[in-house]
Amino acid sequence: MAPTIPLAERMRPTRLDDLIGQEHLAGKGSILRNAIEHGKIPSIILWGPPGVGKTTIAGIIAHTLHAPFHTLSAISSGVKEVRAVIDEAREQPGAILFIDEIHRFNKGQQDALLGAVEKGIVTLIGATTENPSFEVNSALLSRAQVYVLKPLSDADLEKLLQTALEKDPEIRAAGLQLVETAALINLSGGDARKLLNLLEIVAQSDPPGGKVTDAVVMNAAQKKVALYDKSGDQHYDIISAFIKSLRGSDPNAALYWMARMIEGGEDVKFIARRMVILASEDIGNANPTALVMANATFEAVNKIGYPEANIILSQCCTYLACSPKSNAAVAAIGAAMAAVRKYGDQPVPLHIRNAPTRLMKNMGYGKDYQYSHNYENNFSQQEYLPEALAGTKFYEPGHNAREEELRRYLKQLWKDKYQY
Structure with a gap:
């Protein structure tokens, strides 16, 4: 007997008009919808929480464009699998490569994609729950458009439940009546896949009279978890x-x-x-x-x-x-950045400029620089800031044991210059 296809997969739409949520991407006049309707999309990264439609949108794009569609999971695929798909795509104009959890690809695996994406051998669609600025290398990121998917609202999840009750034959046959939906929505954590899987579990539990209450849902889930809505x-x-x-x-x-x-x-x-x-x-x-x-x-x-x-x-x-606290580093960089904005691009003082060429030396670069290690306590009291900012103190050590030590050390070095 063939295994039953999960409800979440049975409910996966193949048209943008059937997608629930993500109106800013799929709604009329949206940038992604326009690109799909014109039959040409760039390589894209879909960034958003679990179960909000990343894989679904990738499938809708492939279905709408009638394009060859290849799928890889970053969890189980390596460079070998990536190269195999690229080789196959060379004979398939317009091929789309969907990589789920692309943030799990290491640098070598991501680098293996670069040439194919740049040359248009494949159109890359990556899905990630992590900020691509941190998890996708800059070379690949520069070749893709990032689209941010929003968490599904409670209204979106309610609509998804009603759609399942009306359109899925197996759920419809169970004769369910949604009396309460709070537990379904909260336990799903805003994840449409979890929501539908939980609804299917409830349907299989054959609730009395087909009535779905929060108590029925919690019992079917077999554990009472602390409710935490990741989407709201x-x-x-x-x-x-x-x-x-x-x-x-x-x-x-x-x-x-x-x-x-x-x-x-x-x-x-x-x-x-x-x-x-x-x-x-x-x-x-x-x-x-x-x-x-x-x-x-x-x-x-x-x-x-x-x-x-x-x-x-x-x-x-x-x-x-249990650690002592200090926000001195935050205040210090904030003050320094404010000075940059106020005073603009101040020139580097000549005595602390590097002088790798004779011309630069003749122009005074590095002249009179005092090499700290040539002085007592490895310190020379010279000016390192631009003239317009000379003597400006940005870092004020916090009032805790460790930073009080730093304060005493700085005061000993700089005497009264910075008023530590």
């Missing part, structure tokens, strides 16, 4: 609560909010990345090891994944929460 305001509220708890040195609250995200299926790299940012933004030189710890956590959870990554996240979370 709660996503931003909880990450905000998490960051503020870390900043506020409350490891208990930070662990709770992080557990809410983990139970809700939040991307492990999203949580880890925010801790890397916080390690510099809110701890900085008060405890420089915090950034080392956070960066190591990001690398580790990327390799390990759930559920073991929970332990690594917990270790980093508690360490950051």
